[in-house]
Amino acid sequence: MTLDPLLGILLIPLGAAALLATIPNQRLSAALNIAASLAALVCAATLPLSRPPPHTFLMVDDFNIVFILLNTFVAFTTSIYSASYIAHEVETGRVTSRHLRFYHAMFQLMMFGMNLALAANNIGLMWVAVELATLTTVMMVGLYRTPEALEAAWKYFILGSVGIALALFGTILVYLAARPVVGEGLDAMVWTTLVSHAPTLDPSLLNIAFVFLLLGYGTKVGLAPLHAWLPDAHAEGPTPISAVLSGLLLNVALYALLRFKILMAASPGAISPGPLLIAMGLVSLIFAAFMLYRRRDIKRLFAYSSIEHMGIIVFAFGMGGPLDNLAGLLQMSMHSLTKSAIFFIVGHIAQVKGTQRMADMGGLTTSHPFLGWMLVAGVAAIAGLPPFGVFASEFLLATTTFARAPWLAIVFVLGVLLAFGGLLLRLTDIAFGEVKGPIPPVRASYLPAIAHLALVLAAGIWLPPPLIAWFQHVAAILG
Amino acid sequence: MTGISFDISHMLAGFLVLLSFLMLYQVRLPPLLNVLAAHAFALSLSVAWQAHTQDAPHLYITAAIALLFKAILVPWVLRRMVVRMGIHREIENVVGIGLTMLAAMALVALSLEFMLPLTAKADPVVREDIALALSVVLIGLLLMVTRRNAVSQVVGFMSLENGINLAATGARGMPLVVEISVAFSVLIAFIVIGVFLFRIRERFDSVDVGTLHMFRGGRQ
Numbered sequence: 001m002t003l004d005p006l007l008g009i010l011l012i013p014l015g016a017a018a019l020l021a022t023i024p025n026q027r028l029s030a031a032l033n034i035a036a037s038l039a040a041l042v043c044a045a046t047l048p049l050s051r052p053p054p055h056t057f058l059m060v061d062d063f064n065i066v067f068i069l070l071n072t073f074v075a076f077t078t079s080i081y082s083a084s085y086i087a088h089e090v091e092t093g094r095v096t097s098r099h100l101r102f103y104h105a106m107f108q109l110m111m112f113g114m115n116l117a118l119a120a121n122n123i124g125l126m127w128v129a130v131e132l133a134t135l136t137t138v139m140m141v142g143l144y145r146t147p148e149a150l151e152a153a154w155k156y157f158i159l160g161s162v163g164i165a166l167a168l169f170g171t172i173l174v175y176l177a178a179r180p181v182v183g184e185g186l187d188a189m190v191w192t193t194l195v196s197h198a199p200t201l202d203p204s205l206l207n208i209a210f211v212f213l214l215l216g217y218g219t220k221v222g223l224a225p226l227h228a229w230l231p232d233a234h235a236e237g238p239t240p241i242s243a244v245l246s247g248l249l250l251n252v253a254l255y256a257l258l259r260f261k262i263l264m265a266a267s268p269g270a271i272s273p274g275p276l277l278i279a280m281g282l283v284s285l286i287f288a289a290f291m292l293y294r295r296r297d298i299k300r301l302f303a304y305s306s307i308e309h310m311g312i313i314v315f316a317f318g319m320g321g322p323l324d325n326l327a328g329l330l331q332m333s334m335h336s337l338t339k340s341a342i343f344f345i346v347g348h349i350a351q352v353k354g355t356q357r358m359a360d361m362g363g364l365t366t367s368h369p370f371l372g373w374m375l376v377a378g379v380a381a382i383a384g385l386p387p388f389g390v391f392a393s394e395f396l397l398a399t400t401t402f403a404r405a406p407w408l409a410i411v412f413v414l415g416v417l418l419a420f421g422g423l424l425l426r427l428t429d430i431a432f433g434e435v436k437g438p439i440p441p442v443r444a445s446y447l448p449a450i451a452h453l454a455l456v457l458a459a460g461i462w463l464p465p466p467l468i469a470w471f472q473h474v475a476a477i478l479g
Numbered sequence: 480m481t482g483i484s485f486d487i488s489h490m491l492a493g494f495l496v497l498l499s500f501l502m503l504y505q506v507r508l509p510p511l512l513n514v515l516a517a518h519a520f521a522l523s524l525s526v527a528w529q530a531h532t533q534d535a536p537h538l539y540i541t542a543a544i545a546l547l548f549k550a551i552l553v554p555w556v557l558r559r560m561v562v563r564m565g566i567h568r569e570i571e572n573v574v575g576i577g578l579t580m581l582a583a584m585a586l587v588a589l590s591l592e593f594m595l596p597l598t599a600k601a602d603p604v605v606r607e608d609i610a611l612a613l614s615v616v617l618i619g620l621l622l623m624v625t626r627r628n629a630v631s632q633v634v635g636f637m638s639l640e641n642g643i644n645l646a647a648t649g650a651r652g653m654p655l656v657v658e659i660s661v662a663f664s665v666l667i668a669f670i671v672i673g674v675f676l677f678r679i680r681e682r683f684d685s686v687d688v689g690t691l692h693m694f695r696g697g698r699q
Contacts, residue, residue, distance in 0.1 A: 124654065158632060162620065165639055169616060172646050175653055176598070176605065184652025204597045 006052055006060060008043030009072060009115045012036055017108035024097050026090055029104045030083035036108060037072070037079040040115070044072040054192050059121035063262075063474050067255055068118050070333055074247050074340050075111050077448035081344045082107070082240035084445040088351050089238070094144060103143060103238070110136040110244070114252045121191045123171050126256055127164070133249060134160045134220065141237035152232035159219060159229040167216025167256075173209035174260070177202045191259065195266055203269030210273055213260050214280070220253035222307050223314060224284035234303035235356065239347030242299055246306040247340030251332055254310070258317060258478065265320075265479030277318025278408065284311030285415035292422030297356045298346055301426055302339065305382060308419045309335045315412060316397050317478065323400045325475035330393035334456055335382070338390060341452035342378040345371060348444040349430075353437045358426060363435035368442055372431050374449055379427045381456050383420045389459035484532050485603065488649075491525035492611040495645060496587060499618040499638055503583055504576045507569070508561045508630055512554045515634050519549035522641045526648045533651055541648060549637065561630060571628050579625050586617040608649030615642030 016036035023029045047068065051060050060068070086103070089095045095103070113133030120126035138160065142153030171189075178188040181200045187193050194201075215226070222230040234242045261277075264270045288308035295301040309331065316328030348371060349364065350356050364372030381388035394416060401409035463471075498518040505511035523545035530538030561567045590613035598606045619639030623632050647653050 154629070158623070158636070161636055162623065162639070165616070165636075165643055168643050169613070169646060172643070172650055172653065173609075176609070176650050179650065179652065180600070186654045188652075189654055202600060208593070208597055 004052075005043045005046045005050070006058055006119055009040050009068065010058075010112060010119065012040045012043065013108040013112040013115065017105045017112065020108060021101060021105035023104075024101055026086070026097060026100050029101065030079075030086060033104050033107060034076070034079045034083060037076040037111070040111065041072040041076045044068050054121055056186060056190055057122050057125055058119050059192060060119065062470065063258075063477060064118045064255070066333070066470065066474075067251065068115065070336055071111075071114055071118060071248055071252070074244070074336060074452075077451060078240050078243055078247075078340065078344075079107070080445060081243070081347070081448040082238075084443070085238070085240055085347050085351070088443070092351075095238075099143060103140065106136045106140050107240075110140070110249075114248055117252050118255060122186075122189050123174060123191060123194070123259075124189045126191075126259070127168055127171050130167070130217070130220065130253060130256055131164050133252065134164060137233070137237075137241065137245060137249060140241045141233045143238055143241075144236070146236070148232075149236040152229075152236035156229040156233040159226070163216045163219025163226065165216070166212050166219075170209045170212030170216055170260075173205055173212065174263070177205035177209065194263060198263055198266035199268060201263075201267055203267055203271075206264060206267055206270045210260055210264055210270070211276075213257060214273070214276060217253045217257040218280065221250055221257065221310050221314070222284075223280045223310065224287045224307070227284065227288075227307050230307060231300045231303040234306070235297050235299040239299070239343055239350065242303070243340040243343035243347075246303070246343060247336040250306060250310055251336055254313065254332065261317065262478060272320075274318045274320050277314050279318075281311045281313070281315030281318055282408070282411055282415065284308065285315065285412070286311075286418070289415045289418035289422060292419055293425065295426065296358055298350065298358050298361070298426075298430070299343075299356050301358070301423075302342055302346060302382075305419065305423065306335075306339055308415070309339070309382070312394065312397070312412075312416070316393075319397075319401060319404065319408075320479060321400070321404075322472065322475045324397060325478040326471050327393045327397040327400070329471050329474060329478075330459075331390065331397070334389040334393055334459060337452045338378060338381045338388070338456050341449040341456075342375070342382060344449040344452075345374050345378055348442060349375065352440060352442050355437070358430055360437045361430045362433050362437070364431050367435045367439040370446065371442055371444070374446065374453070376427065376431050377453055378449070379423055381453060383423045384416060387457065387460045389456045392460050484528075488525065488528050488532065489607050491521060491528055492608050492645060492649070494521040495525065495641065496611050496614050496618070499615050499622075499642075500580065500583060502622055502634065502638060503579050503618070503625075506571050506576075507567070508571070508628070509558060509567050511631060511634055512558050512561070515557075515637055516550050516554040518638055518641055519545055519554075522644055523550060525645060529648045535652070538648055541644070545641075545644065549641070553637070557630060557633070566628075566630075571626065571631065574625055579621065583618050583621055586621065587614040590614045590617060602651075605649055605651065609646055612642045612646035612649065615639070615645060618642075 013036060016032065020029050020032060023032065047060055047065055086100065090100070110133055113129050113136060117126050117129035117133060120129055138153050138157045141156055142149050175188050178194055178197065178201055181197050182188040182193055219226040234245060261273050264273050284307055288304045288311060291304045292301060295304060313328050313331050316324045316331060349361065352368065353361050364375060381390055384390045384394045398409060398413055401412055495518060498514055498521055501514045502511060505514055523542045526538055526545055527542040530536060530542060591610050594610035594613055595606060598609055616639050619635050619642055622635035622638065626632055626635060
């Protein structure tokens with residue numbers, strides 16, 4: 001069957017989730033988690049070689065193929081990291097074996113949801129998959145059962161549900177727009193059919209649908225007025241989940257939104273979604289940049305940095321055009337790799353220090369040189385310093401925006417500089433200065449973080465031509 | 480669709496909006512849950528009527544789910560929880576009922592004003608249903624915003640979901656896949672909510688989510 005690798009990235013996590021729910025042994029289940037993630041990654045890696053034709057429910061096209069690869073790759077590295085992180089949590093008694101069984105099963109179920117959302121060729125199926133991924137992460141955020149974790153999970157659940165409900169309303173409106181043209185039934189929700197009929201769809205219905213989809217999926221992306229759940233969910237859940245939330249789930253929600261942006265771009269009568277995206281992106285960027293200065297909790301700090309980056313990315317897609325879209329795509333991949341690497345490092349730091357309060361950390365480069373310098377490298381990368389990949393995309397975005405809309409560029413650069421200052425200020429307290437807090441030896445797996453940062457560094461120095469060609473091709477589709 | 484069958488579907492959708500208004504001024508939980516049950520019942524009638532007029536038998540399944548699950552099972556479970564927590568006699572602090580009602584009226588006016596011109600080309604049933612469904616969705620949001628009790632927020636979310644179901648079934652020929660999955664995700668959502676409510680009760684001895692906020696102090 002031609003769909004085999006595609007079914008692999010869906011069925012492997014699903015089967016692994018069922019299996020992991022029954023295994024009480026912690027080391028065995030952690031190993032199985034890694035094995036399943038690796039198998040999914042191998043399946044995803046064969047996709048570019050033999051691309052299956054679009055199906056009524058599933059498809060692989062130029063746009064989602066790299067996100068599927070990125071998703072399975074980060075899932076694999078996170079599963080390695082998670083094994084050492086969770087072993088530590090079991091030793092300190094923060095989680096019981098029953099919670100662990102649940103944790104591993106949910107991890108794979110979440111991967112299934114995200115892969116399905118990326119590979120869906122049906123806007124209804126995509127919605128269901130995003131909802132599934134949301135529900136599983138809600139359960140994970142509440143894993144520690146502390147009052148703070150429960151509050152974070154509840155807030156995330158309520159805001160996420162409202163967002164997802166609005167997105168469904170938008171999806172129904174898209175169906176209504178397509179029905180007179182495509183006809184009743186399943187075909188009117190198939191993505192490839194929708195795009196090929198886009199010029200004849202009712203533009204006014206598409207406009208209102210896009211507003212609902214922007215509010216709905218935008219809540220999940222964490223755009224500024226709708227971001228309230230994001231810092232809490234990142235700070236109170238287990239750190240591997242923070243890494244996956246920032247690195248993958250935000251991207252998946254944004255991917256869903258971009259699918260509809262392509263539809264809007266293909267319909268000549270519809271409004272341009274650009275101004276809406278630009279406004280929300282810049283508000284998120286500036287707001288989050290200011291919020292960085294007042295943080296006391298290290299995971300909250302990086303959660304706000306994720307809001308800031310999502311703002312930059314949405315701004316880039318709002319500007320549109322081949323170059324800005326390219327910058328947005330590059331930034332999406334770079335942020336995903338860098339931010340998950342930072343959370344890997346931060347998780348180990350919090351475990352060593354026994355707290356997430358930044359005031360109780362200090363002098364990490366002296367007490368734990370490797371961990372400390374890794375954090376410095378990670379923050380330098382996320383703040384947009386050369387030679388890391390984030391610099392390349394932010395620089396590209398700034399230069400093209402200066403040429404097209406200087407006033408917006410000034411706001412954008414101001415936001416980026418503000419965020420840079422905020423991150424650097426916090427970093428100097430944590431990484432340098434006098435040593436604070438306990439300094440036990442650290443038992444960590446550095447490999448995932450090293451792999452991510454190496455990729456980001458490599459991308460900043462040299463991108464392979466096929467990858468650039470892919471980025472340019474997709475940027476053209478995005479319009 | 481013309482004449483009496485149009486009027487009936489119009490009336491049933493109107494009932495949902497009316498019941499949404501009724502929810503807004505229920506300050507005690509048991510009556511609020513009664514209205515929720517009535518809301519879901521009106522939805523199931525509306526969906527069943529759509530199934531009849533559109534000649535789409537699969538919609539009867541959606542109607543049955545709305546009736547059995549949303550109108551009977553969920554309100555019953557919630558009522559038991561409320562009684563067990565001992566908050567069934569409590570009067571909830573609701574901010575300005577009069578103002579909330581005015582805001583709800585404005586929302587209905589807004590959604591009619593907004594949706595009717597946009598859907599001018601669609602057939603009349605779809606137009607009315609979508610506009611009324613949007614009103615139900617917006618009032619559900621309003622209910623969630625004005626309440627601080629976790630159970631009331633769940634009720635608000637349920638009514639919002641009902642509004643979306645109304646829109647989905649009003650859109651003629653919307654694939655079954657989506658309807659079943661909607662109902663299914665509501666089910667999952669409820670398990671989640673139930674689990675969470677239980678734990679919130681366990682930890683805080685209160686389902687007033689306002690008390691949750693005190694735990695945030697100093698955790699910027």
